[in-house]
Amino acid sequence: MTDMRVTGAVRYSQDVEMEGMLHARLLRSPMAHARVVRVDASAVPEGVVVLLSEDVSDLGGYGPQIKDQEVLPQERVRYAGDVVAAVAAKTVEEAEEAAGLIDVEYEELPAVFDEVKATSERAPLVHETINISENDAAYFGIRPQQETNTCHLFRLRHGDLKAGFGEADVVVEETYHTAGATHVPMEPHAAVARWNGDRLEVTTGTQTPFNMRTDLAGLFGIDEEKVRIISPSMGGSFGAKTFVRTEAIAACLARKAGRPVKVVLRRDEMWMTLNRHPATVRVKIGARSDGTLVASETECWANTGAYADCGPGVAQKMGFAAPGPYRTANVRVDSRAVYTNLPPNGAFRGYGQMQSTWARERTMDLLADKLEMDPLELRMKNLLKDGDKYCTGETMHDVHFERLLQNAADAVGWSESRKNKGLCVMLKGMQTPSRAAIAVEAEDDGTYTVRCATTEMGQGAKMAMCMMAAELLDVEVEKVSCPDPDTDVVPYDTRTTSSRSTHMMGRALKVAVADLKDNGERGYGEVVDEGGLDPDTGQGVASSHWHQGAAAAEVEVDEETGRFRVVKLHAPIYAGRVINRPAAELQNEGSMIMGLGTALFESNEFAEGQITNANLSDYNVPAMDDMPIALSHELVEREGGEVQGLGETALPPVPPAIGNALYSRGIHVTELPISAESVLDAVDARDGRGDAWGKVGSEPISTDGRDDYAGESIFAFGPTREPPTPDNGSDRLSEQGLPGRVKTLLSSPFALLLLGTLGAGLLAIVVYCLLHRRGETEKKASSVPRLPRR
Amino acid sequence: MKVRFNVNGEAVEVEARPDEMLLDVLRRELDLMSVRQTCGVGVCGTCTALVDGEPFSTCIMLAPLAEGKKITTVEGLGGNHPVQEAFVAAEAFQCGYCTPGMILTAKRLLEEDPEPTEEKISNYMGGNLCRCGCYAKIEDAVSLAASASKATAPREGGA
Numbered sequence: 021m022t023d024m025r026v027t028g029a030v031r032y033s034q035d036v037e038m039e040g041m042l043h044a045r046l047l048r049s050p051m052a053h054a055r056v057v058r059v060d061a062s063a064v065p066e067g068v069v070v071l072l073s074e075d076v077s078d079l080g081g082y083g084p085q086i087k088d089q090e091v092l093p094q095e096r097v098r099y100a101g102d103v104v105a106a107v108a109a110k111t112v113e114e115a116e117e118a119a120g121l122i123d124v125e126y127e128e129l130p131a132v133f134d135e136v137k138a139t140s141e142r143a144p145l146v147h148e149t150i151n152i153s154e155n156d157a158a159y160f161g162i163r164p165q166q167e168t169n170t171c172h173l174f175r176l177r178h179g180d181l182k183a184g185f186g187e188a189d190v191v192v193e194e195t196y197h198t199a200g201a202t203h204v205p206m207e208p209h210a211a212v213a214r215w216n217g218d219r220l221e222v223t224t225g226t227q228t229p230f231n232m233r234t235d236l237a238g239l240f241g242i243d244e245e246k247v248r249i250i251s252p253s254m255g256g257s258f259g260a261k262t263f264v265r266t267e268a269i270a271a272c273l274a275r276k277a278g279r280p281v282k283v284v285l286r287r288d289e290m291w292m293t294l295n296r297h298p299a300t301v302r303v304k305i306g307a308r309s310d311g312t313l314v315a316s317e318t319e320c321w322a323n324t325g326a327y328a329d330c331g332p333g334v335a336q337k338m339g340f341a342a343p344g345p346y347r348t349a350n351v352r353v354d355s356r357a358v359y360t361n362l363p364p365n366g367a368f369r370g371y372g373q374m375q376s377t378w379a380r381e382r383t384m385d386l387l388a389d390k391l392e393m394d395p396l397e398l399r400m401k402n403l404l405k406d407g408d409k410y411c412t413g414e415t416m417h418d419v420h421f422e423r424l425l426q427n428a429a430d431a432v433g434w435s436e437s438r439k440n441k442g443l444c445v446m447l448k449g450m451q452t453p454s455r456a457a458i459a460v461e462a463e464d465d466g467t468y469t470v471r472c473a474t475t476e477m478g479q480g481a482k483m484a485m486c487m488m489a490a491e492l493l494d495v496e497v498e499k500v501s502c503p504d505p506d507t508d509v510v511p512y513d514t515r516t517t518s519s520r521s522t523h524m525m526g527r528a529l530k531v532a533v534a535d536l537k538d539n540g541e542r543g544y545g546e547v548v549d550e551g552g553l554d555p556d557t558g559q560g561v562a563s564s565h566w567h568q569g570a571a572a573a574e575v576e577v578d579e580e581t582g583r584f585r586v587v588k589l590h591a592p593i594y595a596g597r598v599i600n601r602p603a604a605e606l607q608n609e610g611s612m613i614m615g616l617g618t619a620l621f622e623s624n625e626f627a628e629g630q631i632t633n634a635n636l637s638d639y640n641v642p643a644m645d646d647m648p649i650a651l652s653h654e655l656v657e658r659e660g661g662e663v664q665g666l667g668e669t670a671l672p673p674v675p676p677a678i679g680n681a682l683y684s685r686g687i688h689v690t691e692l693p694i695s696a697e698s699v700l701d702a703v704d705a706r707d708g709r710g711d712a713w714g715k716v717g718s719e720p721i722s723t724d725g726r727d728d729y730a731g732e733s734i735f736a737f738g739p740t741r742e743p744p745t746p747d748n749g750s751d752r753l754s755e756q757g758l759p760g761r762v763k764t765l766l767s768s769p770f771a772l773l774l775l776g777t778l779g780a781g782l783l784a785i786v787v788y789c790l791l792h793r794r795g796e797t798e799k800k801a802s803s804v805p806r807l808p809r810r
Numbered sequence: 811m812k813v814r815f816n817v818n819g820e821a822v823e824v825e826a827r828p829d830e831m832l833l834d835v836l837r838r839e840l841d842l843m844s845v846r847q848t849c850g851v852g853v854c855g856t857c858t859a860l861v862d863g864e865p866f867s868t869c870i871m872l873a874p875l876a877e878g879k880k881i882t883t884v885e886g887l888g889g890n891h892p893v894q895e896a897f898v899a900a901e902a903f904q905c906g907y908c909t910p911g912m913i914l915t916a917k918r919l920l921e922e923d924p925e926p927t928e929e930k931i932s933n934y935m936g937g938n939l940c941r942c943g944c945y946a947k948i949e950d951a952v953s954l955a956a957s958a959s960k961a962t963a964p965r966e967g968g969a
Contacts, residue, residue: 023903025897026894026897026906026909026913027844027885028909205905205941206856206907207846208847208848255907256941287850478904480904606901613943613945635851636849643937644938644940644948647945651946
């Protein structure tokens with residue numbers, strides 16, 4: 021039998037049909053922050069099921085880490101795209117038409133979109149109170165800062181930072197920004213819900229069947245056993261299909277309709293459902309003149325949007341791996357998950373690692389430059405070795421950073437010439453603590469069935485399970501099957517995320533097969549990885565094993581236009597022991613290609629909080645003809661090595677390697693994606709061209725919507741990315757950037773006079789810059805920076 | 811309205827609205843679920859079907875325009891078409907959602923140019939997106955199919 025993927029026979033959750041099933045459409049808020057004054061559905065024809073806030077007022081909230089979501093907002097909408105009403109009808113078209121007949125009156129409220137500004141005391145509060153969820157995804161000691169927009173503050177303290185910087189001969193500091201991106205799984209979010217009496221059954225492509233079950237049970241106030249989640253294969257996910265997305269609305273519509281209801285999102289709605297965190301990261305590193313790192317300080321602001329989702333977890337991982345795989349004696353990290361009025365941001369392949377790796381590895385090259393050292397040598401001198409302690413206090417084992425980095429450097433001929441080349445090395449944590457359980461059943465016909473909650477999203481998890489089971493059982497792989505996860509049948513598992521499944525389930529499987537050999541019918545295996553960090557000190561066990569990766573890039577740059585292309589990309593990662601080589605290669609290549617998209621063109625664009633490029637024509641993902649001339653990778657194995665997760669390790673190191681390749685020419689870019697315009701600005705800065713106003717032109721202004729509170733756009737002319745000062749133990753940021761300066765300025769009579777006389781002129785310049793910038797943005801949008809064809 | 815066309819070698823007459831896209835009709839009326847929607851604007855290639863042998867984005871092709879045409883979907887290739895076999899041999903897929911569109915586009919490419927260069931492959935296949943990022947292996951699969959002599963069959967709408 022040939023593979024179902026080439027015959028088109030795979031059925032995804034969007035293909036599920038049920039008797040009497042209705043189709044749903046959702047009505048979304050166009051406002052980023054507003055009070056819902058009135059919802060009038062009287063024009064909707066009879067026979068169409070309408071779900072309004074009063075239909076769900078009896079229900080609780082949900083959310084995997086912070087319980088901040090309602091099925092429909094009872095009082096206010098918090099982002100442009102928040103669902104205010106839903107309908108279900110016999111056809112999608114009928115539902116679409118009905119949704120359009122619902123009239124909603126809003127009263128607009130001030131909104132905040134920028135993650136740094138959202139931590140200011142003047143920022144509007146997105147949520148009045150922040151309640152931690154009971155879901156086991158909220159396992160790590162979340163530290164909400166009540167009455168602020170910070171829903172989690174993670175701190176890491178190691179050594180004496182002040183003394184460390186005192187020892188340093190050289191200190192470098194820079195602030196970086198990475199844009200929001202979206203997962204773009206080819207299959208959209210799709211779920212079918214139905215009630216069988218008091219039991220809820222949801223068929224949905226999800227990476228988190230058990231977290232889904234907990235959240236839905238909590239929402240309806242029923243026992244978890246009364247909720248059944250079935251997860252068919254997904255047409256891609258990359259973190260998108262985690263936790264509750266459309267399932268709660270489908271379940272509520274089904275409850276009201278008394279029939280099964282299917283929700284399949286339109287493509288544009290995918291951008292309004294879950295994205296990757298835009299982030300601002302400030303890095304300060306100090307070293308002795310011989311290159312020994314002595315101090316490292318990082319502050320991260322992860323923009324989690326209007327609902328936290330797993331943003332606290334993302335911020336924590338972004339934070340604890342931010343110092344990188346180096347032996348730095350004195351380390352301090354503050355990492356925040358910050359509410360804003362953007363669509364929710366959550367898990368995305370790399371889980372926060374890309375953002376902080378970009379910032380740190382770019383800074384390492386700034387440091388090398390200042391030390392007049394080879395960036396490879398600087399890294400090598402400080403890399404963690406086997407038995408070293410990481411800044412979390414845990415001892416590192418099975419460490420391969422030196423080899424990975426050297427292999428990357430060799431692949432681009434680093435020793436011959438460093439021009440146009442860049443390097444990166446990184447580490448990434450795996451979900452810790454976590455638990456996996458699996459059952460293996462011997463069937464009468466001599467075949468075996470593996471029952472586990474590991475979900476298939478294209479990563480080849482099922483095949484890996486079957487292959488590992490076949491090896492352990494000493495049978496042909498064809499004799500083993502692994503059906504879709506069904507929470508009524510499979511044992512509990514934390515979730516299929518953070519590249520943990522082959523590693524964790526693989527170990528549980530060994531136990532299960534041993535058990536099966538004992539009793540002959542059914543074997544059960546369970547493994548538990550203990551660990552976790554103290555969220556206030558960052559000490560403990562961050563990861564039961566670390567994903568290790570490196571990358572090297574080579575670029576060609578046209579300094580006249582700022583256009584550049586990646587001609588070579590190589591990423592070695594540590595794989596331990598490979599189970600299914602082609603699948604592992606595909607995971608690695610896929611991660612690199614997604615990293616290329618992140619580096620070159622993927623960016624969610626907003627205007628007043630509304631997404632403006634929510635389609636695959638304006639939002640580009642890499643195509644086959646965007647590939648670098650030479651894209652290669654390595655799966656580094658070790659004799660007797662244990663299975664390592666490798667689903668995302670090669671994504672985070674790609675953008676910094678490209679950024680550092682540009683820096684080998686003195687082109688210093690701090691933002692992702694790297695546009696031709698930003699390269700051109702960096703060339704001008706390097707060559708001493710461009711002035712203050714020119715710089716302003718290169719700053720993101722209001723057109724991208726993530727700059728300021730509504731009605732205060734004048735402040736956008738300030739150094740919007742000015743590094744916030746360390747907060748001296750306070751969890752709260754002081755006022756940053758121009759607002760504070762304007763205040764000081766206004767208190768000076770001289771300045772008032774100056775402002776008065778120059779007012780008109782300044783206004784003209786402001787208007788000029790705005791227009792100028794708008795023109796640039798439009799140009800950027802139309803001349804989408806796809807790589808030139810080969 | 812009624813629309814009549816030939817799909818995978820079989821003459822059919824289906825019910826369709828005049829403003830409806832061929833993609834929806836293929837899925838709903840003919841249960842051809844390999845044709846899938848992703849972008850809805852004709853740029854990603856997952857809804858590709860061959861219309862008189864040429865790859866078309868069926869998500870933006872009005873169903874009545876299929877009248878009298880020969881439509882081929884992956885279901886019509888049977889499962890042992892050289893391009894399908896090459897995709898299996900090269901393991902050129904992960905989630906499989908874009909794979910049918912990739913296979914149909916590759917089939918047409920090889921009819922047009924039985925021995926495409928790597929550059930030709932990546933340009934020709936550039937309109938079919940794979941978010942899993944299987945491009946290197948898809949390129950291998952197309953080269954592999956090219957080298958299989960069976961793949962040089964004369965241009966035909968059907969399988």
